[in-house]
Structure formats: structure tokens, C-alpha cells
Amino acid sequence: MTTFYTTGQIAKQLRISVSTLKRWLNNPGLPISDRRNHTGWRLFSPGDLQMLQKHKKELKRNGKKFNTALLVPAAENSDDGSANNSER
Numbered sequence: 815m816t817t818f819y820t821t822g823q824i825a826k827q828l829r830i831s832v833s834t835l836k837r838w839l840n841n842p843g844l845p846i847s848d849r850r851n852h853t854g855w856r857l858f859s860p861g862d863l864q865m866l867q868k869h870k871k872e873l874k875r876n877g878k879k880f881n882t883a884l885l886v887p888a889a890e891n892s893d894d895g896s897a898n899n900s901e902r
Contacts, residue, residue, distance in 0.1 A: 818849070818857040827863060828870055830880065834865075844869060 819827070825835045839846060839856075846865060849857045858866075874880070 816859060818851075818859060819863060821856050821858075824858050824866065828866055830870070838866065839870060872884060 821832055821835060825832045828835065838844060844865065846862050847859065849859070851857055870880070
């Protein structure tokens with residue numbers, strides 16, 4: 815049985831946003847299948863994932879930069895609900 819991935823799962827594996835992935839899918843040069851499930855969600859095969867990984871690698875080789883920083887909270891909350899500010 816073949817495994818298929820959703821748009822969100824593919825974006826997460828590629829470490830890009832869903833909107834970036836959707837923009838890439840509008841590129842006629844990327845031969846990604848337009849397979850969908852019964853509710854209309856787009857499904858990707860492992861081969862589609864490999865093709866998108868190659869596309870990302872090519873973009874990087876051509877100078878495109880991707881944000882690899884993890885999102886973290888701006889401030890940790892203390893027990894009293896106030897923001898922890900070590901610079902005070």
C-alpha cells in the first residue's frame with residue numbers, strides 16, 4: 815500500500831510554509847501529481863516529496879535562503895504571570 819502525505823505534512827518535512835509549498839505547486843516546471851482524496855485535499859506520493867526536496871536543493875544552490883530558526887516564545891512567564899526580564 816502506497817503512503818500519501820497531505821500538504822501540511824509535506825511542508826513540515828521540507829521545513830517550509832504551506833503558502834510557500836502552494837506557490838511552488840503553481841510552477842508548471844514541477845511535474846507534481848494533482849492527486850486528491852474524497853474530501854478534496856491534495857495528496858503527495860513519496861516520489862512527489864523527493865521531487866520537491868530536489869527543487870528546494872536547487873533553489874538553495876541558486877542562492878535562495880530559507881529561515882531555519884525555530885519559533886520560540888518571546889518571553890517566559892513567571893509564576894505571578896509577569897514576563898521574565900533578566901535585563902532589569
